[in-house]
Amino acid sequence: MSFADLFIIVANSTLFFTVPLLITALGGMFAEKSGVVNISLEGTMVFGSFFSVLFINFMQNTFPDFDPSIMLLIAALIAAITGSLLSTLLAFSAVNLKANQVIGGTAINLFAAPMVIFIARTLNNVKNIPFDQTFNIQKVPLLGDIPIIGDVLFQDINILSFVGYVIALVAIFVIYRTRFGLRLSAVGEHPGAADSVGINVYQTRWVGTLISGALAGIGGLVFVVSSSVTFSGQVSGYGFLALAVMIFGQWKPEKILFASLFFGFMNALSIKYTLIPVFDGLSLGYFFTVLPYLATLGALILTSKKSRAPKAEGIPYDKGSR
Amino acid sequence: MKNQAFLSSVVAIILGLLFGLLIMIIANPFTAIPGFFTMIGGWLMNPEFLRRFGDLIFLTGPLILTGLSVGFAFKTGLFNIGATGQYTMGMFAGVWIGIYGDILGPLQWVVAFIAAMVAGGIWGLIPGLLKAKFNVHEVISSIMLNYIGMYTVNMWIQGDANLFNIAFSKTKAIDLNAYIPTTFLREVFTRSAIDLGIVLAIGFSILIYFILYKTGFGFELQTVGNNRYAAKYSGIKEDQSLILSMVIAGALAGAAGALYFLAKGSINSGNQYSVGNELLTAGFDGIAVALLGQSHPFGIVLSAFFISFIQRGGYFMQTLGIKVEIIDVIIAAIIYTSAMAMLVKDTLLKYFKRGGKK
Numbered sequence A: 001m002s003f004a005d006l007f008i009i010v011a012n013s014t015l016f017f018t019v020p021l022l023i024t025a026l027g028g029m030f031a032e033k034s035g036v037v038n039i040s041l042e043g044t045m046v047f048g049s050f051f052s053v054l055f056i057n058f059m060q061n062t063f064p065d066f067d068p069s070i071m072l073l074i075a076a077l078i079a080a081i082t083g084s085l086l087s088t089l090l091a092f093s094a095v096n097l098k099a100n101q102v103i104g105g106t107a108i109n110l111f112a113a114p115m116v117i118f119i120a121r122t123l124n125n126v127k128n129i130p131f132d133q134t135f136n137i138q139k140v141p142l143l144g145d146i147p148i149i150g151d152v153l154f155q156d157i158n159i160l161s162f163v164g165y166v167i168a169l170v171a172i173f174v175i176y177r178t179r180f181g182l183r184l185s186a187v188g189e190h191p192g193a194a195d196s197v198g199i200n201v202y203q204t205r206w207v208g209t210l211i212s213g214a215l216a217g218i219g220g221l222v223f224v225v226s227s228s229v230t231f232s233g234q235v236s237g238y239g240f241l242a243l244a245v246m247i248f249g250q251w252k253p254e255k256i257l258f259a260s261l262f263f264g265f266m267n268a269l270s271i272k273y274t275l276i277p278v279f280d281g282l283s284l285g286y287f288f289t290v291l292p293y294l295a296t297l298g299a300l301i302l303t304s305k306k307s308r309a310p311k312a313e314g315i316p317y318d319k320g321s322r
Numbered sequence B: 001m002k003n004q005a006f007l008s009s010v011v012a013i014i015l016g017l018l019f020g021l022l023i024m025i026i027a028n029p030f031t032a033i034p035g036f037f038t039m040i041g042g043w044l045m046n047p048e049f050l051r052r053f054g055d056l057i058f059l060t061g062p063l064i065l066t067g068l069s070v071g072f073a074f075k076t077g078l079f080n081i082g083a084t085g086q087y088t089m090g091m092f093a094g095v096w097i098g099i100y101g102d103i104l105g106p107l108q109w110v111v112a113f114i115a116a117m118v119a120g121g122i123w124g125l126i127p128g129l130l131k132a133k134f135n136v137h138e139v140i141s142s143i144m145l146n147y148i149g150m151y152t153v154n155m156w157i158q159g160d161a162n163l164f165n166i167a168f169s170k171t172k173a174i175d176l177n178a179y180i181p182t183t184f185l186r187e188v189f190t191r192s193a194i195d196l197g198i199v200l201a202i203g204f205s206i207l208i209y210f211i212l213y214k215t216g217f218g219f220e221l222q223t224v225g226n227n228r229y230a231a232k233y234s235g236i237k238e239d240q241s242l243i244l245s246m247v248i249a250g251a252l253a254g255a256a257g258a259l260y261f262l263a264k265g266s267i268n269s270g271n272q273y274s275v276g277n278e279l280l281t282a283g284f285d286g287i288a289v290a291l292l293g294q295s296h297p298f299g300i301v302l303s304a305f306f307i308s309f310i311q312r313g314g315y316f317m318q319t320l321g322i323k324v325e326i327i328d329v330i331i332a333a334i335i336y337t338s339a340m341a342m343l344v345k346d347t348l349l350k351y352f353k354r355g356g357k358k
Helices: A003-033 A041-062 A068-096 A101-124 A149-153 A159-177 A179-189 A191-196 A201-227 A238-248 A253-275 A285-303 B002-027 B029-042 B049-075 B083-100 B102-134 B138-158 B197-214 B216-226 B228-233 B238-261 B282-292 B297-320 B325-357
Strands: A137-139 A155-157
Touching (some): A003 A041, A003 A149, A068 B325, A179 A191, A238 A253, A253 A285, B049 B197, B083 B282, B102 B138, B197 B216, B228 B238, B282 B325, B297 B325
16 A cells, blocks of 8 residues: 555544544533533534434435435534534523533533433334435545545545534634634633623623534534444544543634644544554554543643633633622 | 432422423323333332342442542542543452452452452542642543543453453453352342442441541541632641542442442343443442432432432333433433522522512
8 A cells, every 4th residue: 555545544534533523622612712611512412413313314214315415514503503402501500500510511411312312212212313324525526636635635525524624714713803702712711801891791601602512513413424324322422532622722723623633643543553554463552542531631731730721611600709 | 408408409309300201201191100100119019029129229339339439529629520430440450350369269359349449549549649730620631531441441351361251242250259248138138139239338428427527637628628728728738638539539439340340140231341432321320429419428328229219210111111211311300400409599598588688
């Protein structure tokens, strides 16, 4: 196998894992920037992927000729809506009732998977919802012909990958260049100060949390669609991994992009490393599987003394305490 | 105050059960009512009462210990979401001694149990150290350690032909001497899974109660939990108590792993650990138990019993065609409401006080 072929295989596989992590980690960032810890990303991914895959399953059975890419985009919209619906539970308990956010998030995690599996099994007796893997675009015209880059980015890829890149660009723009983004950061850093200049802290936190839920929902759909041909009631810990990506990316969208690439790369290596001549014959699957978690611990050790985490993260805002 | 805490848990339970009932009615209005009554106690009213009750008691034991693990950490201001990893580590150490420790003879189960506590304690030590020395939030580091622990244990098991049963992808059966003794209990509760584990679990809850409320050390831990900086100011070595409390929490979760897997019986999936890439749910059940029990050692015993009770109810409810996942939904709803219960109660109290003044 030539080096170019090897590169394409590993790069493809990297993007495969990167996109769902990227979208979900950005989701986590929107909540945490506003000061709400969202530990329920995992559950939200399961929740969003369930309803969107249910939709895909229905459409494929009823309208087999429907354009798969458009179907996937509608499914992403459904995932976003259901994901943010689930996040209203977090927003309500964290913002309005000022409850412990980690406990609220844990409850949502515990709730999401059993709830959707209950629905799936009540409808169909099994928890799995199968779908046909017809979403991959063989080759994007023109762009797909570029050597190597075309192979990696524009061949055999589903439309949600592009949605992922667009979300990343939009997130960078929103956080640094819009009024809303700056307000979001202000509310997460110093809600009292933000409040004193007329920013509605509660409202901003609600919006941040709902965006978070929407993105996690989409992330869940991307994960299921690109890694499987069936919804099976779980997302393999990717929600928690996304939380690690967000911290590794220091709550900054552009760094989160690189962090998710790193995690995606490690994941790809853990599966494809035997193809690489240097590693052939060694059993390193365990090493590459665990490395992202160890790297996160390492990053936490290096950065936590002066953490870049939003200062008011996890602390409910009480107008009276200003 | 204690009555109020108890009351708010009861309110959370009632709200959670009603929510579950509502969903069951939506799913199937005909089986919902009989299913609900099966769940909340009908399953026990059965000619097999003694066996089912014995199983219930057996399953309560590990829940008490994971609940104590999370609850003890709560009392000292830490959120031990890593109980799952500590439990898995404890399970591994226990099973390892249970298979390799033949020479220990009748002491094999004791050593296995202690090894499980040590392994869990080490897995709790890491986030404690990271928090004390580097200010790393224990929730995030514990989540990472849950996965690291699971993959590590899986690798160790899969790499050892004496431990791993490839055909079933499970650990092999442990030696007879490694089982926790059943003494006379199984003669009373015939054919059930009951053993002395429950006695150990309740013993630990008394011990934790004693540590927390009757010793200076426990008082220090709680002071650190209430306000880390005030504790430091008053001369408490806060780093040290932080680390110690994570070690104790980890050891308790490790003990839970031993309690579940060092038992003779068919109920705990043949007490063999299935190697898979999903975290065990035991530690998360512990969070539920601790929250519902308001982190009080005796409250935890009650809430572990309750959660075990409806989990078993859910199991028997399946004969009516109701899917068992509803139980986890109910438990999640109970946690969600109990996280808010204190606040709702405070708001109500404020409201009434204000009303009283006017």
